[in-house]
Amino acid sequence: MKIDELISQLLDAEEIELRNVSTTADELIFNLRSIAAPRKAAEAKLIEKERIKFGPPIKQYKGKIAEVQLGATRAEGGSRGKVVKLGGQTSLYHFEGGRKNKPVVAFDIFDIPMPSFPRVLRDIWSEVWDDPGEWAKKAVKLGTELITIHLISTDPLIKDTPPKEAAKTVEEVLQAVDVPLIVGGSGNPQKDPLVFERVAEVAEGEMLLLASANLDLDHKRIVDAANKHKHNVLSFTSMNITDQQALNKLLRDEGLPKERLVQDPTTGALGYGLDYTYSIIERLKQNALKGDDVLQNPIFCGVTNAWAAREAWMEEPAWGPREYRGLLWETVTALTVLNAGADGMMMLHPEAVKAVKEVIDSFRKEDGKHAIFLSKS
8 A cells, every 4th residue: 555545544544543453562662643744745634633513592472472562652642752562572581582672660759758768869859759751751761661650549548539630740750751651549448549530531541551551450441541531551560470471361251452451460679579580570471472472461570669668778787888788789689670671760879770771682682692612523
């Protein structure tokens, strides 16, 4: 065999086995590197390792989350400068490509001052909390897409503000800002339906989100008011997926269109039920995308509940500065529900809102950048 033929075979060999070889030499050295090396550069064979593209597994889902519009422009019968759309997903994860609308953040404001706020929040909002319109303006300047006005003064145990006066407050906020509004009641099951009826009437066509209907009040009155005056309804339950299914079905059966319904499964703060909240949101989205029609609606979370955690505000030197603890507590709570699949979050601290919005924007910038490469040896 010629040396060129031998080299050619050795180049392609993964293993060399010698049989029936004998030698009387004191020492035998095989210099395989020099044997395998081609004698001329032109004869070199470039062996390039095959590159295998690897990316996250992309699943196909048969369900779709309804798209819900909050706010209406003048051309649509309202007065908002812009609208916000929630939901519309056809996939569970952002990298799967089916996330139509990005999650949003709403600043919480209230119709009366909130002296029970932790000091860090009082320092931020106390200059404007006597005037809900000015409060809303400041929130918009700080970068919110939505305002949630909580009409807590309507509670008979607080001020028992009549529905007509509460509706006037909503009108003032609508005139002060041009972003869509979420309108929250006091939580009183007798008073809230009356308040929502009046608010829906004076804000006709504005596509408010009435927050909220639950199993303990006359939800049909809220649905009827929303349908008559063109608004949306928030379906509120307490960390129970069976209750969420039941309430959503009731609201749908009472005539509320699927595209006017948003879900709130309750948000437990970090250390106070956040793990349950995560699980519920995850299951709601998974079941919806698997085909459960009654759960195919966007999810909005009351992240402001984080401020009820004692670690967020209590004076305890060992826990670190209070001016940062509440901010961090709200931020972590928001990012957790965001990762679970929330479409919107109600929040209070401007720096927490800023941090969460930066994370949301980073999701959008990473489209198409998830593939990596492995070498096949």
